[in-house]
Every structure is written in C-alpha cells, then in structure tokens.
Amino acid sequence: LIGIGVLTVVKRYQEMVDISNINIGKPDFLKTKFDVEYLTMTLVSSGLLIAMVALPYLSIGYDIYRLYSLVLVILSVFFVIGGISLSKYLKLKPYLIILLILIPYFMFVTHVAYQIFGAPVSINLNSEGVSYDREYVHDSESCAAKWLAMNSEKNSVISVADISGRLRLISQGKIPPKRTEDYSFPRHGELQAYIYLYYNNVVKDKLVVNGTTCNMSEYSDMFIGKGKIYDSGNSEIYKT
Structure with a gap:
C-alpha cells in the first residue's frame, strides 16, 4: 500500500503537492497539500528501500530493518493514501483494506501470530524458547x-x-x-x-x-x- 500511495501522489502531484504555479484543488481526503520538500524526502526514502531490496548486499553495512523503521516515519501517510486509492478499484471501504493489512502486520511484529501457532518466539509471551x-x-x-x-x-x-x-x-x-x-x-x-x-x-x-x-x-x-x-x-x- 505504501508503494501505491507514493505512485498515486506522483501521478496526481498537481492535485496533491503544493506547487506555487498550480492552483488545482486537492482531493477530499487530504487536509492540506504536501510540500515539495516532503515529496522529495518520500522519493528518496522509497528509492533507498527499493535499492535495499534490489541489491541485498547493501544490507551488509546497514540492515534493511533499521532502514525500514526510519523511513516508515515519512512513508506511513502513504500507506493510508494507498489504501484509499486501492479501495476505489476494489469497491471496498478504505478502512477495511487498511485493517486487513495492519492487523496481521501487528500480530507478526508483536509475535502474537507465532504464539498462536505454538512457536515461543517472544520473551514477553513465554517462559521458554531460545530468546527466553x-x-x-x-x-x-x-x-x-x-x-x-x-x-x-x-x-x-x-x-x-x-x-x-x-x-x-x-x-x-x-x-x-x-x-x-x-x-x-x-x-x-x-x-x-x-x-x-x-x-x-x-x-x-x-x-x-x-x-x-x-x-x-x-x-x-x-x-x-x-x-x-x-x-x-x-x-x-x-x-x-
């Protein structure tokens, strides 16, 4: 969804980015338009993630999980935009699409999913396992x-x-x-x-x-x- 959100903003930049010479109205789901500087940071962050995935040897010097946790601060808003954009094609409520991804995501991040399937991964949920x-x-x-x-x-x-x-x-x-x-x-x-x-x-x-x-x-x-x-x-x- 983050990728869809970024592509949506790039495609509709005249509506969603605050450019002085363009006075086209913004979409209803945006409170204000994005600054050009913010869009630049977004493109750089997206490029870094793509580079990490396409060139895995780069992660030797800097782990992809560390990079992801940093750029997520910038890219998180595009997750929501991606959900809104995708909902128009799937004819679903945006929050349903977002929740369908967020709930499993948080279940794996908090190791609850592993716990359900009997894998004692999290030290917070178990008194056994390798981490414990x-x-x-x-x-x-x-x-x-x-x-x-x-x-x-x-x-x-x-x-x-x-x-x-x-x-x-x-x-x-x-x-x-x-x-x-x-x-x-x-x-x-x-x-x-x-x-x-x-x-x-x-x-x-x-x-x-x-x-x-x-x-x-x-x-x-x-x-x-x-x-x-x-x-x-x-x-x-x-x-x-």
Whole structure:
C-alpha cells in the first residue's frame, strides 16, 4: 500500500503537492497539500528501500530493518493514501483494506501470530524458547554475577561460554568488559581464572558459538581439573 500511495501522489502531484504555479484543488481526503520538500524526502526514502531490496548486499553495512523503521516515519501517510486509492478499484471501504493489512502486520511484529501457532518466539509471551533462554536474567544468575564480582581476585579474567553470559557479568555484576572473555570456549582454548555459566549453559546445556546453538556437553573436557566454587542451580562458577 505504501508503494501505491507514493505512485498515486506522483501521478496526481498537481492535485496533491503544493506547487506555487498550480492552483488545482486537492482531493477530499487530504487536509492540506504536501510540500515539495516532503515529496522529495518520500522519493528518496522509497528509492533507498527499493535499492535495499534490489541489491541485498547493501544490507551488509546497514540492515534493511533499521532502514525500514526510519523511513516508515515519512512513508506511513502513504500507506493510508494507498489504501484509499486501492479501495476505489476494489469497491471496498478504505478502512477495511487498511485493517486487513495492519492487523496481521501487528500480530507478526508483536509475535502474537507465532504464539498462536505454538512457536515461543517472544520473551514477553513465554517462559521458554531460545530468546527466553538467552536473554531472560534469573535472580540466581544475577546473584552469581554479584558474588563473583565480590569474591574474585582483583583484575582476574573471567571466561564465559558465550556473549549472553558476558552481558550478565557486565550488567548484573558490574564487572568491567575487559575482565571478561568469550572466545576460549569456541576454540576449546585455555580458560581464564574463573568460569561463569548461566541458565542456558547449566539447565539447558546449551551455548551459542558463532550464532549456532551447541551442546555444553561437547565442551565437557574443558572442565577437567576445574573446581566448582559456586552453584545456585541456574548458575555455576568454576575456578581454574
């Protein structure tokens, strides 16, 4: 509908754009005509979106979802214009066409549609699923991070299984990022003075390596000779 709306304005620019030398009346659904500058921004925004879709490699440097969220501020009004224009051809009420698109759109954006079909995608709607396991911070994880911050040796480095564990140490334990590292596990490398494991590592037996979910059991050899000094059920801390 956004595309239809933009094309409608371009096609009927004499009626819908405020040009000083043209005094043609505006359509009834417009309160005022668009400024030329606004039309220019619209065309630029539309061009950027088309370029992102036509040339996917551009999204490597700047994700298309980020671009879409920015240009939507400018293009949202054309969604309504597109609905009004399309309704004239389909002989339907404009609000019906708009709602038929908006309702499914918001259901997917809020992950309600996934929930209906049994996919626990949203952390706000579930106490399970990949997002929950990685992002939800349990009280026991927070306590473990704080305990480690208070009882670890000064300036010692702490190994974690993945980035989610590192973020817990930084946010909950207030441990400086330079005292944490998450590259030893993926390489089966030498671990640092302490090892911090969180819910996903301990309970779910999972860790994320280069964006791929792996089993912690594949890294069991790395704990040989390491002493467990803290265990809260959801979190564990080892000393090398």
